[in-house]
Amino acid sequence: MAESIKSGIDIDLGNQCSRTAYSWAKKSFIHRVPGSGNPLMAVDGVFSNVMDYRGVKVGISSDGIGTKIELAERTGIYDTLGFDLVAMTADDLAANGIEAVNLSNILDVDHLDHEIVDDLMRGLYDAAKIARITVTGGEIAELGNRIGGYGDRMHFNWCSTATGLIPEGAELIDGSNIRPGQIVVSLASRGFRSNGFSLIRHVMHKTFGPEWHLQPYSGQQSWGEVLLTPSRIFAPLITDLITARIPLYGIAHITGGGVGENFTRVLKSSGYGAELNRLFDPHPVMKKIEELGTVPEDMAYRLWNMGNGMLLVTDEHAYSALNELAGKYEYPVQQAGYIVSEPRIRIVSRGNDPQQLEYPLR
Amino acid sequence: MAESIKSGIDIDLGNQCSRTAYSWAKKSFIHRVPGSGNPLMAVDGVFSNVMDYRGVKVGISSDGIGTKIELAERTGIYDTLGFDLVAMTADDLAANGIEAVNLSNILDVDHLDHEIVDDLMRGLYDAAKIARITVTGGEIAELGNRIGGYGDRMHFNWCSTATGLIPEGAELIDGSNIRPGQIVVSLASRGFRSNGFSLIRHVMHKTFGPEWHLQPYSGQQSWGEVLLTPSRIFAPLITDLITARIPLYGIAHITGGGVGENFTRVLKSSGYGAELNRLFDPHPVMKKIEELGTVPEDMAYRLWNMGNGMLLVTDEHAYSALNELAGKYEYPVQQAGYIVSEPRIRIVSRGNDPQQLEYPLR
Numbered sequence: 223m224a225e226s227i228k229s230g231i232d233i234d235l236g237n238q239c240s241r242t243a244y245s246w247a248k249k250s251f252i253h254r255v256p257g258s259g260n261p262l263m264a265v266d267g268v269f270s271n272v273m274d275y276r277g278v279k280v281g282i283s284s285d286g287i288g289t290k291i292e293l294a295e296r297t298g299i300y301d302t303l304g305f306d307l308v309a310m311t312a313d314d315l316a317a318n319g320i321e322a323v324n325l326s327n328i329l330d331v332d333h334l335d336h337e338i339v340d341d342l343m344r345g346l347y348d349a350a351k352i353a354r355i356t357v358t359g360g361e362i363a364e365l366g367n368r369i370g371g372y373g374d375r376m377h378f379n380w381c382s383t384a385t386g387l388i389p390e391g392a393e394l395i396d397g398s399n400i401r402p403g404q405i406v407v408s409l410a411s412r413g414f415r416s417n418g419f420s421l422i423r424h425v426m427h428k429t430f431g432p433e434w435h436l437q438p439y440s441g442q443q444s445w446g447e448v449l450l451t452p453s454r455i456f457a458p459l460i461t462d463l464i465t466a467r468i469p470l471y472g473i474a475h476i477t478g479g480g481v482g483e484n485f486t487r488v489l490k491s492s493g494y495g496a497e498l499n500r501l502f503d504p505h506p507v508m509k510k511i512e513e514l515g516t517v518p519e520d521m522a523y524r525l526w527n528m529g530n531g532m533l534l535v536t537d538e539h540a541y542s543a544l545n546e547l548a549g550k551y552e553y554p555v556q557q558a559g560y561i562v563s564e565p566r567i568r569i570v571s572r573g574n575d576p577q578q579l580e581y582p583l584r
Numbered sequence: 585m586a587e588s589i590k591s592g593i594d595i596d597l598g599n600q601c602s603r604t605a606y607s608w609a610k611k612s613f614i615h616r617v618p619g620s621g622n623p624l625m626a627v628d629g630v631f632s633n634v635m636d637y638r639g640v641k642v643g644i645s646s647d648g649i650g651t652k653i654e655l656a657e658r659t660g661i662y663d664t665l666g667f668d669l670v671a672m673t674a675d676d677l678a679a680n681g682i683e684a685v686n687l688s689n690i691l692d693v694d695h696l697d698h699e700i701v702d703d704l705m706r707g708l709y710d711a712a713k714i715a716r717i718t719v720t721g722g723e724i725a726e727l728g729n730r731i732g733g734y735g736d737r738m739h740f741n742w743c744s745t746a747t748g749l750i751p752e753g754a755e756l757i758d759g760s761n762i763r764p765g766q767i768v769v770s771l772a773s774r775g776f777r778s779n780g781f782s783l784i785r786h787v788m789h790k791t792f793g794p795e796w797h798l799q800p801y802s803g804q805q806s807w808g809e810v811l812l813t814p815s816r817i818f819a820p821l822i823t824d825l826i827t828a829r830i831p832l833y834g835i836a837h838i839t840g841g842g843v844g845e846n847f848t849r850v851l852k853s854s855g856y857g858a859e860l861n862r863l864f865d866p867h868p869v870m871k872k873i874e875e876l877g878t879v880p881e882d883m884a885y886r887l888w889n890m891g892n893g894m895l896l897v898t899d900e901h902a903y904s905a906l907n908e909l910a911g912k913y914e915y916p917v918q919q920a921g922y923i924v925s926e927p928r929i930r931i932v933s934r935g936n937d938p939q940q941l942e943y944p945l946r
Contacts, residue, residue: 232696239701239724243691246705247719250712259685259749261720271720273686275749278640284688284721284745289730323621324635326646328743329605330692334594339601343608350612357609358623358633359646361743362601366782368651368741370729379730381690381723383646383745387621387637420728 269317269475269487270386272394279388281320285310286381287416292423293450295372296435300338302452303380304345305352306416309453310477311384312353313532316460317475317488319395320386325350326359327382332369334362335376342380353455355384389464397472397535400492400561404471405538406485408558409459409548410502411531413451417478418525422449425515439507448507456532459551463534468544472535476527482581483524485533485567489583498559499570502529512574519575528573535561624756631679631837631849632748634756641750643682647672648743649778654785655812657734658797662700664814665742666707667714668778671815672839673746674715675894678822679837679850681757682748687712688721689744694731696724697738704742715817717746751826759834759897762854762923766833767900768847770920771821771910772864773893775813779840780887784811787877801869810869818894821913825896830906834897838889844943845886847895847929851945860921861932864891874936881937890935897923 254260262272262279270283287306294300312322327346329339339362350357371377388394414422426434426445435446456475463470472488474481481501489495504512504522508529512522522528536544541557548555567581616622624634624641632645649668656662674684689708691701701724712719733739750756776784788796788807797808818837825832834850836843843863851857866874866884870891874884884890898906903919910917931941 235696235698236724236726239696239698240722242698242702243705243722243724246702246709247722250709250717250719253712253716253718254685259718259747261686261718271688273720273747275637275642275685276640278638280637280642280747282686282688282721282745282747284690284723286690286692286723286725288725289727291730323616323637324623324644326633326644326745328646328648328690328745330648330741330743334597334601336597336601336604340604340608343605347608347612350615354615355612356615356621356623357612358635359644359745360602360605360609361646361648362598362605363648363650363741363743364598364782365651365741367732368653368739370732377730379692379725379727379741381692381725381743383644383688383690383721385621385635385642385644385747420726 269314270320281315281318281386282383283311283314284381284383285314286379289419289423290416291378291380292372293446295377297446297450299450300341301345302450303342304349305452305455307346307380307382308349308353309455310416311382312355312455312457313475315384315386316457317473319388319392319464319470321389321461322353322355322384322386322457324356324358325382325384327380328361329378329380330363330365330369331376331378332366333376334364338376349455353457389461392464395470395473396491397488398491400471400489400494400535402494402561402563404535404561405541405557406496406498406559407534407536407541407544407555408502408530409456409532410554411527411529412454413505413507414449415453415477415527421525422511425511429514454531454553459548459553462547463544466543466547468540469537470534474533476530476532480524480526480528481530481569482567482579486581486583493565493583495562495564495566495583496559497562497568500556501558501569501572502556503572504528509574519571519573519577520579522573523569523571523579533558631676632682643677643680643748644745645673645676646743646745647676648741651781651785652778653740653742654734655808657739659808659812661812662703663707664812665704666711667814667817669708669742669744670711670715671817672778673744674717674817674819675837677746677748678819679835681750681754681826681832683751683823684715684717684746684748684819686718686720687744687746689742690723691740691742692725692727692731693738693740694728695738696726700738711817715819751823754826757832757835758853759850760853762833762851762856762897764856764923764925766897766923767903767919768858768860768921769896769898769903769906769917770864770892771818771894772916773889773891774816775867775869776811777815777839777889783887784873787873791876816893816915821910821915824909825906828909830902831899832896836895838892838894842886842888842890843892843931844929844941848943848945855927855945857924857926857928857945858921859924859930862918863920863931863934864918865934866890871936881933881935881939882941884935885931885933885941895920
């Protein structure tokens, strides 16, 4: 990795630690008998965990919003992070065809600032309304110097666990019915979601210095504001598609790892590949940071969503109905490619250095 | 509050922020219709949240282990914190008669250390085995300078969400059937659980200086080691008591707020009070810190468990059966008092300055 694009994150060590955590977790699966809250799907390879609660399948997803929080601290805008918090877990559930129904959140702070807490929780309420979920649990922990961040006001980290149900009459979506000939539809993102911010901050700091967020990005917005752009929440649209019986064979939520890695997780069970020759273009802000940081195209596609928030595998004849339902949310969609027999994903990239990127199905 | 006992935590501001968070959360309850994951019990006044998932009641509890983590960083012992993590959420569920069945954990770190992650996750596995739960979800987030702590190794904060089911044939335990004449049984704690550590650390630092954890506490243990003593996990015993049809009318998990505040939450729905004249004695380490910090008796009882990890309300004739089941876990129990008509809790305290402490049922 070139010096200019070091993000401070060691991906190999991260994977090693995740594998270790999972190997210990897996040993615990024998602690429950069927129907008593035992896991139904394996923890790896899917976006959420599904439990059997006396015959009712319940999905659970936990995640935080990482270092995107620094953008709120830099801009003083705190009421949009709730959208990122809900999107991270509700959309992971949606990727398995599970409708998020409620969310429990934990806010770790150094010291409390009531005004900021109020803004955060109002934003969470707004996001919960759009996602059609209840906020049923919350915990605020004062941790003093265990929490740090930018500036002098309250610093915090924020995570949540969402649980969900499979819509009546539907089944889990796990990619096992994916077949060549099906199409891949992309749902556009609104900008960066809650990942890839370590590299973004590194490039910003190197380019503009410590107060990089104040730099004008456009006539209307500062760099800080454009990078804070809240995540689009796809979950309610996915529930509507399922309820309308639109066939959905696989869904990828594009988070860390980008299109390649996240779509690989979806394709793994079928073993088929995909040709993605018409993905959405990356947002201009992504191309700009790619340029400023001389970030290689393949790395940009590995760390960021590059314009695509979710990929859905469906039938070609279902596309117009899907498009119509997405239109109700004003969510841009487009046919991004199709499923092929060869066990690899091929992406025609659309950043500053367009090329074909290939990802084998490991 | 005397200068000597300032703990750095503003309780009033904390309550204000919690109320604000809850008021926003409550507005979201209309987002679900009955049977679709709607909340059944209010968020305030109980220890966990109960949802209706297509007729199956599911309890959810989220919590972290706060600044007790600093003790692991100071002693280099990382494989006991899992017991604290499981105890915080599983025992909150148990307090409503809900059997914890699985747990999803989020570990925020500054940078990764594989050896520490392995120790943490092994400890979590050991605790999950005792609690008879599965660890079905996990997320490790690298947050750089957003996380701080003691010393040079990996710093982290750790929280979890546990979900649970009501044992077959049983009902939620919410205190509504508490009546005068019933007895209150205490389950002994093993030491400090995961709260009250801000004051503990303050007293330690003031008494012994920055490297206070290295000071000998006894011939065998340093102060760091004795303060790290992991939480006893009561959840499996509560499940066994419920399964054995031991009547349990109310259960208090003694965390922040101590016996008074947590038992008040249990008594509130019935409106009856309690006379607690035979609680367990505080652990010697608690009396020692009370002495070193000249902590007033009522404050010690408000911040720490003072020897009592859980309080159970049952019938006098059920005590011997309860005692026998607790004996299988080698958990000390004793009859700590009884329910009275007057709407107040009276505690005969047993710290360095024994007195009668009164808590009205607000």
